[in-house]
Amino acid sequence: MALLSVLDLAPVTEGNTVSQSLANSLDLARHVEKLGYNRYWLAEHHNMPGIASAATSVVIAHIAGGTSTIRVGAGGVMLPNHSPLVIAEQFGTLAALHPGRIDLGLGRAPGTDMATARALRRNLDAGADNFPQDVVELINYFAPEAPNRHVHAYPGEGQEVPVWILGSSTYGAQLAAMLGLPYAFASHFAPAELDRALDIYRARFEPSQFLDKPYVMLGVNITAADTDAEARLLFSSMQQAFVAIRTNTRGKLKPPVEGYYESLEPMSRAILDQTLSQAIVGAPETVSRGVEAFLQRTGADELMVTAQIFDHAARKRSYEILADVHLGLSKAA
Template identity: 65%
Template sequence: MSLPIPLSVLDLSPIVEGGTAAQALRNTLDLARHAEALGYRRFWVAEHHNMTGIASAATSVVIGYIAGGTKSIRVGAGGIMLPNHAPLVIAEQFGTLESLYPGRIDLGLGRAPGSDQRTAWALRRDRSDNGDNFPRDVQELQAYFRPAQPGQAVRAVPGAGLDVPLWILGSSTFGARLAAELGLPYAFASHFAPDQLLEALHVYRQYYKPTAANPKPHAMVGVNVFAAETDKEAEVLFTSLQDRFVALARGNPGPLRPPQPGVEWSPEERAWADRALRCSVVGGPETVRHGLGAILQQTGADEIMVTAAIHDHAARRRSFEITAQVAGLAPRIN
């Protein structure tokens, strides 16, 4: 099977137990170069704050680091949590990135804080902005990327007149309706919040309003893919992510731990992790092949974004390599 759609990568720059943020970021660049050579379309990083297991908090800085160390793969945010920022600042940051790496920058936008409420207060200062202004802020950001008009008092420099593709990210029908209304591509966070996946995709396609830039809807779904030589090896690798979600449920998140085979979680914890992570494909090549095909058939996605929080970096590289091979990606010759 060759998947008839592109595959892309979401990487959270995982800080592993005993590791450092510096090493996590170097591993992210190494993975981006690997993904580029394997034929993945995009490589995105995400904004999270006060998370001791994630190194991509300064997302636009990390994007510049990745884009500067690669040649052709699209690099972007999956995403920028817009309520944490003034739209003008994001327009300037991504206008700068687009000026430095033309034709390669994506800007995915979310309305969650990317953190806990105490950290959100430290980031925003304004308690009144709980994401309700997100549609307005997206439209303001769009305006900064349009060509500047005579007499325009506030401009994004750089930014005005640049083609930086915007995406709406979401895990509910709210983002789906907004993406449809604005005629923007839509990415669903099914890799950790799959409950409303099919409903959101239906809403997005039903209400989509074509634009000149995006005449048709484009839906991307996030999938945890843990690939190894055998199903058993992949299942062991996957326990690191299960362990991370159980730690979140217990209120004590931390660095990504090594695989935890044999660890006993309570039935309630296991059920919660299984529900959150049910949009996952875990196994050897044939299992991954069938799993990705089933998700594509179920969702009708236009693109799949693969993510894999694997503790061992060599195993993570191999997982993305196996996934590319079974999906029939074409290696890039640089």
Template identity: 60%
Template structure:
């Protein structure tokens, strides 16, 4: 082992929750499960708990992301709560500054603002959200600059006509999220923390992290790079059970490939015969960094993943149909955290 290899006890563990709506249940059930999971992972020592903005998707209950963050923060006491992420092109930057300024005012020192530049939905729904598609991902740097200005106190003598109240003067950590090199380079130039979506874009993970670290410029927010990497982890008491639980995630991605998103399906004994060879190849590519197995298997694969990515923090995503099995998966990861 070389001296620059990272160990699991040197990194932070956090949670990404898509608030899955499962077959046979409702969004109300999903949001109750979200709070229950957050309360458990806080007790188990996770660092932060993020929810994501998606729209017009029957299987995801966190479309009103800021509201869900408030719900989770109110039901917990220590864990950081935030967005993974807010899709900034869908919103006026002032509105996001006010929302997260309000959250930070209510829950001081516990709120994160993770930002993405994708719509998090289809183009028709994006139009319904924005009323116009004149601005989009290409305008993200300008929207980000405007948003950050709202959190900055005005200079002496500056007559700022539009102010974010609450928001102005508050320290809300801003993260840039990405699945390619664009946000990696932008977060590096601005000296911001960066979160990469390896859980659905594994082939771009190492190139994006290399870009971020190579071009990072220290800032008032961050002296050295801080990279968080999202990863699918499905843990169970045996490899066989974990592999079975993982078929819910696989079916979900298969439906996304087919452009037929829906509710999270129960696990099946085998995926054999459920997809074409072409679909199987895409599925394998998109989920190639997923970590599935028993405690021993997951621990070994987590160590390998950290060595490869040199991540400062892992954001664990566990898309599991049965809520008790989902809790057990995150509990197993917490046992690995404490043992290393």
């Protein structure tokens, strides 16, 4: 049975604050920990008023400090925005504070628009093209002390923080396979290359000190409710968010709208049909069938589930329903 994990975009909803968003994230993390979820990851995004996890390592510390058993990590850190040494120190510190519970997923996209990327990096020439070398440099900072090493990550050295490669194309699949690292594919927003990326990763995987065989985690949008109609209504908040991103009208997460999809013009519908083609939305039976079909088609070892739901209680309930139908471990009060 595939493991279940959570990708939290720390949504800031209309009429609410970042403080409340981060409090909700901790509450959700505690909730899914009781339900038997494996990981709780947060993503680096910038210049987005509806996402509160820009300072990803800080939010990870907040979540890990308020939980006790669930793994907590980045899904991911956009490495071209940072020095590998700085990330090694940050995640080495997190691993020292929470031994055996910290993951580091690495992506090569900016996680924002190009103007903001320039503000983050200052020098865009030292960006995505250096990603493979930066990944190797970062991994080496986590290795045990070596006599010929002149620059050390303190903390970080010897922590051996698990590193994942994230991707939404075949590029990340090739790199993860070459380095023998676990691979997480962003099928929750970029499903077009999913099948090709999985084929490449599995066919080209080279066993390493980290893994002896391929390990795949797939992002998937799952919105569950007691009825199909209620789930479709809740899902409209995520649909609005994706349309806003593609039309450059970003804002806070909006409340659900009855009949939202049907009200859209053809271009916006096409955007949603493409980006959210793998979404699973519905009542428990619908979700169970959808998850089973997705796993049979992809052979994923783990699902990284995201749910951009406006109402916090409904978001918690969605993850609870999924745990019930897939894990049979719903234990939350």
